[in-house]
Amino acid sequence: MIVLLAWTGLAFAQTAKPATMKTVKLSNGQEVFDISGEWDVLVENYGEYAQFGTYPNVAQITIRESDGSFHAVRMKPNPPPGKPAGTLIMVGNLDKNGITKLDVLAGESVPSTWKISENGNKINIDAPNKGRLTFTRK
Secondary structure: OOOEEEOOOOOOEEOOOHHHOOEEEOOOOOEEEOOOEEEEEEEEEOHHHHHHOEEEEEEEEEEOOOOOEEEEEEOOOOOOOOOOOOOEEEEEEEEOOEEEEEEEOOOOEEEOEEEEOOOOOEEEEEEOOOEEEEEEEO
């Protein structure tokens, strides 16, 4: 089981310089950070969720052409009592500089922070005292 992470006004996000990350132009003309594709995911539960341990997964991220939002679907089931394959693990919004909103879906909502690597191929997400997720582009 992983936690639900949510971007709120209290959270802090960091992204790399826009020029270093790959972007894509959507059909609506908007240019956004391109996170589409398959990603390896490492879930490390700690603090209140330590009993759920650490485990790998794989996510397929798709960007919605109409508004620059995205969703990631679990390609493998989480260990019991976790979520099955085919369910959402993350949703959010993008702009050309990176992620502007991020929710990881599985349980309660936890204000989160994230950091995108300079090349855009790794995203580290943290929900204090709950869990850390690392997305690494395949």
